[in-house]
Amino acid sequence: MHAREDPETRFRFDYRPAAIRYGQDEVRELGDELARLGVSNALVVAGTTTGTTPAVIDPVREGAGERLGGVFAETTPEKRLDTALAGAARYDDRGCDGIVALGGGSSLDVAAAIRALVAHDEREEAVAAFADTGRLPVPKGLPPLVVVPTTLAGADLSLGAGLTATPANGHVETPVDGGLSAPGLMPDAAVYDPELVATTPTRVLCASAMNGFDKGVESLYARTATPITDGTAARGLALLRDALPTLRGDDPDYGRALRGTILVQYGVARPDGSTLALIHAFGHGLTAHAPMQQGVAHGAVAPHALAHLFAEVDGRRELLADALGVDADDPAEGVVAAVASVRDALGLPARLRDVDGVERAALPDIAATTAADALVENVPAGVAVDADALEGVLDAAW
Incomplete structure (x- = not known):
């Protein structure tokens, strides 16, 4: 006997998502998630508004506790390469060993670019590759990433990110609208808290x-x-x-x-x-x-x-x-x-x-x-x- 099955229903599902945490005030458990990932000094990457609004950033600070290494509140909707490079420099200066991406899609994308840049031994070569091809290379050995979304765009469990550059902001001779993608870019954990979503206009x-x-x-x-x-x-x-x-x-x-x-x-x-x-x-x-x-x-x-x-x-x-x-x-x-x-x-x-x-x-x-x-x-x-x-x-x- 044979099982009755339509050949068109054959599929392969290869999916390795982040660990997902959900709940009211769940962001206050952020430190526990960082500890599970072995992160002792995390850089929070956020937007210029999100990263300076007490109702948003204070619960994140409290949740990270002693594992907070600093806050980089400089991302913008343009998702610029120079912003990612500045974030990578802040990561280095603070001796960080992990990233928390806080906010909407723009902050999460810039955080992904920072994550790739800090893992590069030759950062300038990666920037040159982006200028030439529109794709930022993604090396192995990426630092841990926890995403804390504040919107409902559904771009949190992602393998890619957008990234732009213009001559006015340096590093390129002509405008580049590109990005980066790799299976390794999937975050290690995602923390979903309705209280943070409620702070978004x-x-x-x-x-x-x-x-x-x-x-x-x-x-x-x-x-x-x-x-x-x-x-x-x-x-x-x-x-x-x-x-x-x-x-x-x-x-x-x-x-x-x-x-x-x-x-x-x-x-x-x-x-x-x-x-x-x-x-x-x-x-x-x-x-x-x-x-x-x-x-x-x-x-x-x-x-x-x-x-x-x-x-x-x-x-x-x-x-x-x-x-x-x-x-x-x-x-x-x-x-x-x-x-x-x-x-x-x-x-x-x-x-x-x-x-x-x-x-x-x-x-x-x-x-x-x-x-x-x-x-x-x-x-x-x-x-x-x-x-x-x-x-x-x-x-x-x-």
């Missing part, structure tokens, strides 16, 4: 939440989906669909939103592939041509990207409908409406024309950038992802 938090929410959506329809990511993404979306609409109300459910964010990103970043796909590719294309948060870009384009998907393939619409609590005769229409409803509840622009900095004349260039993004490889077979087709999606979103 509502506008920033809501935009980040759309980014995190879309990770769950894409994990269900991407060609790289697995039964494991199906389970975590579906449960995460069920939590987020209820929690995200509360963020702008009188009783925000930060805990449910944070738990949902942990789940939707679980398994997204793997050495053998990612479940990010068309919506995130559009996010990269839009933010490359206009200054906006990824979540704002997602909000305007996600419903139209999904409509494009469903017009050409099944896109696992029934699974998405179930995860989003959709009860409609046409599950595809219901999913598109549900995603738009979450976007509206978060107070994000519904049209690209309402997003500052986006020009209609730039849509062909944005479409070309999106079509060239590596994440389009994860879009299901049969969906048109050439520049002309994607420009049509942008026109619909305009």
